[in-house]
Amino acid sequence: MINNFDASPNYKPLYEQIKVLITQSLIQGEWRPGDAIPSEFDLASRFKVSQGTVRKAIDALANERILIRKQGKGTFVATHEEEKIQLRFLRLTAEDGRKEHLKNTLLSFTRAKADKEISNCLDLKVGTAIYEIKRLLTFSNRPLIYDHIVVPASPFKGLNGQKIIEKQGSLYSLYETQYGIRMIRAEERLKAVSADAKIARALNIKDKEPLLSIERVSFTYGDKPMEWRLGLCITDNHHYRNELE
Amino acid sequence: MINNFDASPNYKPLYEQIKVLITQSLIQGEWRPGDAIPSEFDLASRFKVSQGTVRKAIDALANERILIRKQGKGTFVATHEEEKIQLRFLRLTAEDGRKEHLKNTLLSFTRAKADKEISNCLDLKVGTAIYEIKRLLTFSNRPLIYDHIVVPASPFKGLNGQKIIEKQGSLYSLYETQYGIRMIRAEERLKAVSADAKIARALNIKDKEPLLSIERVSFTYGDKPMEWRLGLCITDNHHYRNELE
DNA sequence: GAGTGGTCTAGACCACCAA
DNA sequence: TGGTGGTCTAGACCACTCA
Numbered sequence: 001m002i003n004n005f006d007a008s009p010n011y012k013p014l015y016e017q018i019k020v021l022i023t024q025s026l027i028q029g030e031w032r033p034g035d036a037i038p039s040e041f042d043l044a045s046r047f048k049v050s051q052g053t054v055r056k057a058i059d060a061l062a063n064e065r066i067l068i069r070k071q072g073k074g075t076f077v078a079t080h081e082e083e084k085i086q087l088r089f090l091r092l093t094a095e096d097g098r099k100e101h102l103k104n105t106l107l108s109f110t111r112a113k114a115d116k117e118i119s120n121c122l123d124l125k126v127g128t129a130i131y132e133i134k135r136l137l138t139f140s141n142r143p144l145i146y147d148h149i150v151v152p153a154s155p156f157k158g159l160n161g162q163k164i165i166e167k168q169g170s171l172y173s174l175y176e177t178q179y180g181i182r183m184i185r186a187e188e189r190l191k192a193v194s195a196d197a198k199i200a201r202a203l204n205i206k207d208k209e210p211l212l213s214i215e216r217v218s219f220t221y222g223d224k225p226m227e228w229r230l231g232l233c234i235t236d237n238h239h240y241r242n243e244l245e
Numbered sequence: 246m247i248n249n250f251d252a253s254p255n256y257k258p259l260y261e262q263i264k265v266l267i268t269q270s271l272i273q274g275e276w277r278p279g280d281a282i283p284s285e286f287d288l289a290s291r292f293k294v295s296q297g298t299v300r301k302a303i304d305a306l307a308n309e310r311i312l313i314r315k316q317g318k319g320t321f322v323a324t325h326e327e328e329k330i331q332l333r334f335l336r337l338t339a340e341d342g343r344k345e346h347l348k349n350t351l352l353s354f355t356r357a358k359a360d361k362e363i364s365n366c367l368d369l370k371v372g373t374a375i376y377e378i379k380r381l382l383t384f385s386n387r388p389l390i391y392d393h394i395v396v397p398a399s400p401f402k403g404l405n406g407q408k409i410i411e412k413q414g415s416l417y418s419l420y421e422t423q424y425g426i427r428m429i430r431a432e433e434r435l436k437a438v439s440a441d442a443k444i445a446r447a448l449n450i451k452d453k454e455p456l457l458s459i460e461r462v463s464f465t466y467g468d469k470p471m472e473w474r475l476g477l478c479i480t481d482n483h484h485y486r487n488e489l490e
Numbered sequence: 491g492a493g494t495g496g497t498c499t500a501g502a503c504c505a506c507c508a509a
Numbered sequence: 510t511g512g513t514g515g516t517c518t519a520g521a522c523c524a525c526t527c528a
Contacts, residue, residue: 011505013516039494050518055495063308065490071495072525089489189484192437192455210437210455215484235436242487244334244431244461245310256524258497284513295499300514316514317506 018047018057026066026077027221033079033176037067040075066184066221079182080172089172089186089216091240092144092233100140107134107202109161111153118150121217121228129153133164133171136202137231143203144238149229155181172218181226183218190214190240199232212240263292263302271311271322272466278324278421282312285320311429311466324427325417334417334431334461336485337389337478345385352379352447354406356398363395366462366473374398378409378416381447382476388448389483394474400426417463426471428463435459435485444477457485 022037031037040058044051058075061067068076080088094100114128124130131153137145149171151159156179167174175181191213200207211232218227233240267282276282285303289296303320306312313321325333339345359373369375376398382390394416396404401424412419420426436458445452456477463472478485 015516041494052519053517056516058495069495070526072493072527074494091489184490186489188487188489190435190457190487191480191484192457192478193480194455208453210439212435212437212457216489233437235438239434239436239460242433242435244336244433245429260497286513297500298498301497303514314514315507317508317512319513 014049015053015056015060018043018049018054019060021047022057022061023066023221029180031077032180033077033182035077036074037077064184077182079176080170089183089218090170091242092139092235092238093241094139095237095239103138103141105136105138105143106161106165107136109133109164114150114152118228122150122152122225124152131156131159135164139238144234146199146202146232147229148231149227151227155179155226175227181220183220183226185223186216186218188214188216193232195232203232203234205234209234211235214240259294260298260301260305263288263294263299264305266292267302267306268311268466274425276322277425278322278427280322281319282322309429322427324421325415334428334463335415336487337384337480337483338486339384340482340484348383348386350381350383350388351406351410352381354378354409359395359397363473367395367397367470369397376401376404380409384483389479391444391447391477392474393476394472396472400424400471420472426465428465428471430468431461431463433459433461438477440477448477448479450479454479456480459485 022043025031025037037043038046040051040054043054043058047054058067058069062069062075065078068078070076110132112130112132114122114124114126114130116126118124118130119126119128122130129152131151133147133149133151135147135149136143137147153159156175159178163174163178164171172183175183193211193213194208195203195205195211197207199211200209203211212235214231214233216227216229216231217225218229220226267288270276270282282288283291285296285299288299288303292299303312303314307314307320310323313323315321355377357375357377359367359369359371359375361371363369363375364371364373367375374397376396378392378394378396380392380394381388382392398404401420404423408419408423409416417428420428438456438458439453440448440450440456442452444456445454448456457480459476459478461472461474461476462470463474465471
């Protein structure tokens, strides 16, 4: 670790370098989701910097919700599991704000090859093996979301419909517990669309009813895209909440 | 400024207290949008704390994009004006990502009294005077958004249709330059809806076409709600982009 | 009580900017 | 050259957790 202030034209602050080193350990699986990472002083001596510098690197990662600090206990690799709101990325809320019972129904699970569009989204070569999942999400016994999900096959080797059915929770927690893959952020594109006949039947609504279309690409450590999904949502009695800053 | 560690049950870190003091100066208009605030050392001696503590308070405010740091120059009160992307809160993007020429057309400007719903959203008493604005936003000569905007009248005394027409840019920059009121964050609720006859005519589309409905409440310093708006957007060739973290 | 993260200070030096 | 923000260090002490 060299503090090369003006030596190099692409100078990076020490704490940024530490941040990269910690991220690399996460990518390599040295610490898995839910694990405690070494204390700030341990990391400081390992990287030969002061505790304050390690602290600033961890601050940044904690801000991005990649790490979770717990006073008196330690710093932990974030998981979807432990989040109170089970579904971090699910922004759909009932108009009256009440809690709802969530259920998901698997419609299909297939293995396929990436076409041009998918390979572009997930940064794969055309023809790479992928898994495709279609499912229905039910809120308080009413189907509200039709999901179409695509992931590359190789990092999720052995994934199958049975596993998805058994694990009744979020797919993201399945990714973490079974494959050590955590999604750290996602990009979404929202549109209003009309339900086509097939979707309308699945969601038990009329043809042409307006649906909120949510296309999402999720990224894991190192900003690698790992999942594409398209959700079609009934929003007559629900809304997608968002906060702008 | 007292470092009352265990003295008080509702202990707040010093830097949080400093943050509140700075925010109060912003609310009271001591520094207006675009102004430089005093240097970290000046604030430190004013508040009788170390420069590092002031720094941490400013860090937090800079993260919330309330202040903007400029190395070598100073720290400034953020403005909508200086943001490259003129319309910070406008998330609508063309499918192909190209830049578009924006224009807005005022449909109506009226003075009215807050009903129950509005007074609830804006934290006003029922019957408080408000201004209502209806306008059309045009992207590259095609009308894409029908906006209905409500603000309380008293903080925006003297606002009228003429001013809105003259200032062809974002309403938010008008609020800042004319009234010193800056919106620091907003909450949105998105839904897919069907165009009713009136809206369809205004947007030059067929009845019942799906529209993206965006209901937004914007907040100024001290988290005070100051504007309600409902936007109805055509999304056949555009999408609302969002990032989840 | 030992160990962890959280706050606060003081001081050194670097990078950027303007006059 | 002087002033500003940006980085880094070292050390003190507080708050929380657990054995």
